[in-house]
Amino acid sequence: MKEFLEGSRAIAEVVKLCKPGVISAYPITPQTHIVEELASMVANGELSAQFVNVESEHSAASVVLGAQATGVRTFTATSSQGLFYMMEVLFNIAGMRLPLVLTCANRAISAPINIWNDQQDSISLRDSGWIQLYAENIQESADLHLIAYRLSEDKSIMLPTMVCMDGFILTHGMEAVDMPKQEEVDKFLPPYKPLYKLDTAEPLSMGLLADPDYYMETRFAIQETFKSLLKAIPQVNAEFKGVFGRDYGDGLVEEYYTKDAQKVIVAMGSVCGTIKEVVDAQRAKGKKVGLLKVISYRPFPYARVYDILKDVPRVAVLDKAVSLGAYAPLAVEVKAAFSGKQKAPRVVSSFVAGLGGRDITLESIKEIFLKLTQKEASLEFIDLKPELLTEEYGQ
Amino acid sequence: MKEIRIHARAGQGAITTASLLGYAYFLKGMYPYAFPHFGAARMGAPMNAFVRVDTRPVRLRSQIYEPDYVLVMDPTLMRGFNCFSGLKENGVAVINEKDSSLLPKTNAKQKIFAVPATDIAMKTIGRPLGNTALIGAFAAATAELDLDTLIEVIKKRFSGKAQQGNIEAVKQGFDFIKKIR
Numbered sequence: 001m002k003e004f005l006e007g008s009r010a011i012a013e014v015v016k017l018c019k020p021g022v023i024s025a026y027p028i029t030p031q032t033h034i035v036e037e038l039a040s041m042v043a044n045g046e047l048s049a050q051f052v053n054v055e056s057e058h059s060a061a062s063v064v065l066g067a068q069a070t071g072v073r074t075f076t077a078t079s080s081q082g083l084f085y086m087m088e089v090l091f092n093i094a095g096m097r098l099p100l101v102l103t104c105a106n107r108a109i110s111a112p113i114n115i116w117n118d119q120q121d122s123i124s125l126r127d128s129g130w131i132q133l134y135a136e137n138i139q140e141s142a143d144l145h146l147i148a149y150r151l152s153e154d155k156s157i158m159l160p161t162m163v164c165m166d167g168f169i170l171t172h173g174m175e176a177v178d179m180p181k182q183e184e185v186d187k188f189l190p191p192y193k194p195l196y197k198l199d200t201a202e203p204l205s206m207g208l209l210a211d212p213d214y215y216m217e218t219r220f221a222i223q224e225t226f227k228s229l230l231k232a233i234p235q236v237n238a239e240f241k242g243v244f245g246r247d248y249g250d251g252l253v254e255e256y257y258t259k260d261a262q263k264v265i266v267a268m269g270s271v272c273g274t275i276k277e278v279v280d281a282q283r284a285k286g287k288k289v290g291l292l293k294v295i296s297y298r299p300f301p302y303a304r305v306y307d308i309l310k311d312v313p314r315v316a317v318l319d320k321a322v323s324l325g326a327y328a329p330l331a332v333e334v335k336a337a338f339s340g341k342q343k344a345p346r347v348v349s350s351f352v353a354g355l356g357g358r359d360i361t362l363e364s365i366k367e368i369f370l371k372l373t374q375k376e377a378s379l380e381f382i383d384l385k386p387e388l389l390t391e392e393y394g395q
Numbered sequence: 396m397k398e399i400r401i402h403a404r405a406g407q408g409a410i411t412t413a414s415l416l417g418y419a420y421f422l423k424g425m426y427p428y429a430f431p432h433f434g435a436a437r438m439g440a441p442m443n444a445f446v447r448v449d450t451r452p453v454r455l456r457s458q459i460y461e462p463d464y465v466l467v468m469d470p471t472l473m474r475g476f477n478c479f480s481g482l483k484e485n486g487v488a489v490i491n492e493k494d495s496s497l498l499p500k501t502n503a504k505q506k507i508f509a510v511p512a513t514d515i516a517m518k519t520i521g522r523p524l525g526n527t528a529l530i531g532a533f534a535a536a537t538a539e540l541d542l543d544t545l546i547e548v549i550k551k552r553f554s555g556k557a558q559q560g561n562i563e564a565v566k567q568g569f570d571f572i573k574k575i576r
Contacts, residue, residue, distance in 0.1 A: 004418050029436075115433070115436055137452070166456075168430070168431070168432070168433075169430065169456050172410075172430060172431055173428055173429065173430035174413075174414055174418075174428070175427070175428050175452070175453070176426055176427070176452070270456045273454030273455060273456050274454065274455050274456050274457060276454050277454055277455045359457050359458050360456070360457060361457040361458075361460070364457075
């Protein structure tokens with residue numbers, strides 16, 4: 001049934017339908033509403049779970065790690081500095097192959113302090129062994145949580161998933177959302193049955209020392225699992241469509257007018273909606289432009305990106321994050337997709353926009369298409385204010 | 396597509412206003428996207444909330460720069476900056492202001508209405524929260540929404556005494572504009 005919901009409320013509702021046994025979180029803007037809603041659901045008896053209040057994100061991540069290790073489905077959510085404070089534990093969660101789900105309400109990183117949206121937080125955790133999925137709208141944000149639990153808990157996967165939704169734009173925005181029914185969720189997501197768990201009756205240890213004789217194989221195993229995820233994600237999305245009727249294609253990427261396109265922008269998250277508006281307007285004028293939306297950043301679908309873009313003459317990559325001192329994070333992956341291959345776009349230009357909540361407008365996107373010329377742009381910042389660079393900061 | 400920009404200070408209920416308007420459009424079968432933008436993220440700091448509404452799901456995620464409609468919850472905001480920047484040529488603005496002689500001049504096709512929303516709120520709700528009176532005034536000034544839908548929205552959102560007071564505030568805001576139009 002369609003409801004008019006705030007993004008955070010929609011996430012809390014869908015997490016409730018997934019019936020986690022333990023939730024732990026520490027509040028941080030713009031994640032707060034998600035865990036507030038869940039806390040009140042637990043307090044008023046709507047959701048039969050333990051909500052563990054903690055003093056920090058490090059503890060929140062540790063609590064869900066421990067709880068998940070005892071064989072229960074768990075949930076946490078955070079943003080920005082909170083995600084970084086969890087970082088040490090997040091690598092442990094992936095290393096222990098614990099299939100938990102975390103919502104990252106994407107927010108910029110300090111300093112200077114900034115509560116607004118970009119994707120620097122989750123992007124910086126790209127090497128952690130977590131599956132990372134990026135949502136365009138509130139419906140997709142909610143649906144990705146269902147897909148996340150299903151994927152993570154697959155016995156052949158057993159890796160955690162981070163669902164990334166743009167802070168404020170999606171967490172605090174309100175839209176019509178088709179909320180799934182409990183029966184549908186139960187059909188799609190069976191109860192969590194771990195392969196192994198912490199149990200005093202059958203003691204075992206997790207996350208112990210692996211010396212040089214053993215450590216590398218643990219990383220190799222995760223890397224192999226990420227390869228198999230490139231098949232598992234399309235399968236789970238097909239099943240999702242069967243139960244809920246919504247179609248996210250293969251769940252790795254979404255193509256929007258890419259087939260005959262001369263110019264394509266590659267992007268992730270809510271900005272894809274804005275790009276679609278510009279694509280429609282330019283198509284109406286006969287301009288062959290398109291969008292390639294990346295949903296799965298980890299695993300990164302190199303083969304799909306190659307197939308879709310190999311005959312496109314000009315490609316622009318829009319990053320809402322940076323890797324200071326190097327090319328932008330998404331641009332690196334897109335360029336790598338063509339390395340050593342027979343075909344490639346003549347130009348793969350890299351643009352950075354929307355850092356720290358700088359609004360990405362229709363004009364920003366038009367400018368990217370305009371700047372997508374024969375000359376390759378290597379890391380150009382869009383909507384930069386040159387006057388701020390020449391005043392006191394420049395001296 | 397129609398776009399509404401709300402100017403307020405953090406704590407004055409701009410997000411509630413956007414969500415009530417969005418919900419009213421939703422009940423009419425439209426696809427609203429209601430969203431806030433915080434300035435300094437402090438109580439009392441100027442902030443905006445927005446509603447973008449269409450007959451199909453809204454995809455555009457930017458702020459609103461050329462609104463069809465402007466709502467000003469706090470007239471003191473008009474001293475600091477131009478609340479009407481980008482207002483469409485035939486746009487409508489509704490301002491929480493007692494004294495209509497203080498309204499700024501605009502072009503011939505634009506319409507600006509003053510409604511004493513805070514006074515109405517004090518009488519009906521007993522607190523200086525003029526947003527529901529302003530929503531009623533918006534409906535009368537723009538004919539975008541009808542009174543019955545707004546009352547349905549208030550009934551969903553508020554209960555008990557607050558519900559009664561807010562329904563009365565919506566009605567009084569609506570009637571105030573009806574009379575002067």
